[in-house]
Amino acid sequence: MERYPKMHLHFGRVWGIETIHAVAKKIAKEQVTFWLPYQNRYTDYVPVPYITEELAAEAKKYGSLGVWMLTRESELREVEELGADIVETNGALKYEMRKGVWADMHVHTDHSHDAFFSMEKMLQGGIDKGIKVMAIADHCDVTRCENDPNWDIYTHIKEACEEVEQLNEQFGEQCLLLKSVELGDGIWYPEQSGKVATQLPYDVIVGATHAVRCEAAEAIPIKEKWYSKIDFMELTDEQFHDFMHNYFDDMLTMVETQNIDIMAHILCATCYYLYRYGIYKDVRPYEKQIEKVLKAIIRKGIAMEMDNQLFEQKDGEYPYYWIVEKYYELGGYLITLSTDAHDPKTVGKNYENRIRMLKETGYTHMLYYKDRKAVPCSL
Numbered sequence: 001m002e003r004y005p006k007m008h009l010h011f012g013r014v015w016g017i018e019t020i021h022a023v024a025k026k027i028a029k030e031q032v033t034f035w036l037p038y039q040n041r042y043t044d045y046v047p048v049p050y051i052t053e054e055l056a057a058e059a060k061k062y063g064s065l066g067v068w069m070l071t072r073e074s075e076l077r078e079v080e081e082l083g084a085d086i087v088e089t090n091g092a093l094k095y096e097m098r099k100g101v102w103a104d105m106h107v108h109t110d111h112s113h114d115a116f117f118s119m120e121k122m123l124q125g126g127i128d129k130g131i132k133v134m135a136i137a138d139h140c141d142v143t144r145c146e147n148d149p150n151w152d153i154y155t156h157i158k159e160a161c162e163e164v165e166q167l168n169e170q171f172g173e174q175c176l177l178l179k180s181v182e183l184g185d186g187i188w189y190p191e192q193s194g195k196v197a198t199q200l201p202y203d204v205i206v207g208a209t210h211a212v213r214c215e216a217a218e219a220i221p222i223k224e225k226w227y228s229k230i231d232f233m234e235l236t237d238e239q240f241h242d243f244m245h246n247y248f249d250d251m252l253t254m255v256e257t258q259n260i261d262i263m264a265h266i267l268c269a270t271c272y273y274l275y276r277y278g279i280y281k282d283v284r285p286y287e288k289q290i291e292k293v294l295k296a297i298i299r300k301g302i303a304m305e306m307d308n309q310l311f312e313q314k315d316g317e318y319p320y321y322w323i324v325e326k327y328y329e330l331g332g333y334l335i336t337l338s339t340d341a342h343d344p345k346t347v348g349k350n351y352e353n354r355i356r357m358l359k360e361t362g363y364t365h366m367l368y369y370k371d372r373k374a375v376p377c378s379l
């Protein structure tokens with residue numbers, strides 16, 4: 001570990017709780033998976049102890065839990081109960097993909113500063129459109145905590161997640177709500193963003209770039225540094241270019257450093273431009289930077305969000321869809337669909353068309369996340 005400090009270790013020789021403790025003293029929880037054998041005829045030769053509730057719980061305390069060698073559904077259910085993060089099978093257990101489940105992985109409610117509809121209304125909007133899974137990703141823009149210890153960036157997300165649990169009891173069968181957060185601009189305050197990301201048992205964390213470190217934003221007070229506050233018409237061409245360049249740079253830093261599962265709206269900044277001024281901004285000049293961001297999410301196993309902007313139509317064409325195709329060409333396959341809806345009518349918008357285009361590109365499934373693990377659903 002001294003030689004490769006960032007490497008993940010798969011540890012298979014767990015002789016008991018003492019082994020787990022000894023490994024835990026040397027390796028961080030995020031960097032180790034403890035593999036325990038499940039007792040059946042495929043593992044009857046192993047010298048180490050088989051998985052028990054106690055061993056599984058201890059392994060989970062200090063790392064991830066791997067279990068081998070599973071051959072039956074009943075075994076899988078059993079180790080799922082024990083909290084297995086990863087399993088090995090002999091090939092007899094077939095992976096089952098959920099079919100035709102539409103998930104909207106980025107929706108806001110009145111727990112966000114810029115959304116005014118209740119969670120129940122948003123949920124109803126989703127149910128009306130045939131959405132079966134919906135992530136409640138209310139805003140948590142970390143820049144808001146600057147210089148003001150009383151500005152609480154944690155409680156509203158906690159309350160949203162509690163409401164998700166309540167509504168799931170009532171409506172979960174019709175549409176499953178997921179506990180989420182749209183973690184904005186965590187790169188400005190890594191400590192606080194780390195705290196937000198770990199304070200709750202989220203199903204999924206969506207990472208966003210809403211504020212850009214650039215000249216055009218210098219005069220804006222930090223708590224409202226979002227680019228929605230910039231009057232783009234006032235910018236010179238150089239200032240605009242500087243803004244866009246830094247926008248993708250900050251996004252790359254977010255992807256590299258933040259604890260997130262999905263990268264939100266890659267073109268959010270151009271979307272503001274479009275909605276406010278009715279002008280399409282060509283983003284091809286930033287193709288190289290966009291490619292860097294796409295390569296980074298592929299490397300980090302972060303999903304790409306196919307949001308409304310990537311599907312924005314102009315004269316019957318989709319000027320930004322090439323980014324989705326580029327992601328595919330580069331080998332990206334983790335794709336989520338979202339609307340970033342702030343009102344119930346927008347939830348699940350344009351799903352038929354988007355799914356058609358994704359299939360034409362070569363995609364076979366979209367994802368949702370439960371307990372921060374991807375669940376693929378065939379398109």
Ligand SMILES: [Zn+2]
Nearest residue numbers: 182208264265
């Ligand atoms: Zn956003």
Ligand SMILES: [Zn+2]
Nearest residue numbers: 106108182340
């Ligand atoms: Zn959003």
